Amino acid sequence: KRSLYVCSSLQPLPGLVRHVGFGKLKNLANQEKYNEEVSEHDLGQIDEPLVYVRNALAHGRISANETNDTLRLIMFSRPKEKRVTVLFNEKMTEAWFVDQYQIVDAATKLVANAILVICSSVKISQTNETP
Structure with a gap:
């Protein structure tokens, strides 16, 4: 099974990286809640x-080494002592987009x-009352 993200060691924090904190990411919480509801x-x-x-x-950030290079999607962790961890690092190839x-x-x-x-399992009642 291919991993979609790569965690690496702490890297120096480049000036282009600014992390905005959102606490626990809402989307992951929603995914967990959905999975719990449908289980x-x-x-x-x-x-x-x-x-x-x-x-x-x-x-994340999208970058390339050269003009004609395949774009790369990179996401960094929150800075710790002015260093970040690479949380996601994937080449955005045509095959990646298809996947x-x-x-x-x-x-x-x-x-x-x-x-x-x-x-379909929820009973919905309807009334014909006029306000």
């Missing part, structure tokens, strides 16, 4: 790597199915 229905889980990619796209599209598509279908299953 009783055995509807499948949303994997953490999807959340890591989302966070890297939202909070991410397939992962997001599968997760979207999983959530759509969960909505159908869970909502």
Whole structure:
């Protein structure tokens, strides 16, 4: 199994890196909450790597060594003593985009199915009262 992110040793904090703290990332908390909610229905889980990619796209940096080089998506940790850890480091190749599209598509279908299953088991009452 290929890892979607790489953790490395602490690196000097470059001037272009500014970390904005959000406490526990809300998206990961939402992913955990979703997985907890659907677990009783055995509807499948949303994997953490999807959340890591989302966070890297939202909070990471995109760079390349040369003009024609493949872009690289990098996300750093919060600074500790003016040093950061690389949390995510991935080349943004065409194959990478295809993989991410397939992962997001599968997760979207999983959530759509969960909505159908869970909502079909909820009794909705309707009244014909006029205000």
